[in-house]
Amino acid sequence: MSTRQLADLVGTSHSAVVALEKREAQGKVTLEMVTKFAQAMGCKFVYGIVPEAPSESLDSIVSAKAKALASELLKRVEHSMSLEKQGSDAADSKAQVERLALELKTKMDSRIWDNQA
Numbered sequence: 001m002s003t004r005q006l007a008d009l010v011g012t013s014h015s016a017v018v019a020l021e022k023r024e025a026q027g028k029v030t031l032e033m034v035t036k037f038a039q040a041m042g043c044k045f046v047y048g049i050v051p052e053a054p055s056e057s058l059d060s061i062v063s064a065k066a067k068a069l070a071s072e073l074l075k076r077v078e079h080s081m082s083l084e085k086q087g088s089d090a091a092d093s094k095a096q097v098e099r100l101a102l103e104l105k106t107k108m109d110s111r112i113w114d115n116q117a
Contacts, residue, residue, distance in 0.1 A: 001041070009040040062105055065112045070100035 001009075003017040010017070020037070023029045031047070038045035051061060074096055104112055 006037065006040070010037055011040075062112060063101070066105040066109075067097060067101040069104055069109070069112055069114075070097045074100060 003021070004014050007014045007017045020029060020033060024034075031045070035045045049058075051058060074093065078093065
């Protein structure tokens with residue numbers, strides 16, 4: 001479809017369509033504008049957020065972040081416990097990390113999204 005044809009469908013000028021295309025290329029187009037143009041073409045505009053790595057899902061990203069946070073939180077507790085000579089074995093520590101990570105994820109704890117190394 002030409003820009004002139006699209007302008008006629010939307011009920012706007014050819015120059016407005018060209019300007020929209022420029023803004024779109026610059027990443028400055030509004031969702032409202034794109035929706036209007038999609039509707040004029042008998043379409044529905046849909047957008048989404050997807051993981052950068054094709055092999056990942058949002059769930060796997062959240063799980064990894066929850067596990068990292070759980071590890072960090074429990075590392076602090078284990079440090080305090082070691083100062084009091086109350087350590088835990090590796091298997092128990094791993095199970096605690098898994099339990100806490102699941103709890104953080106289930107409760108959608110916002111700390112999951114804090115910047116982590």
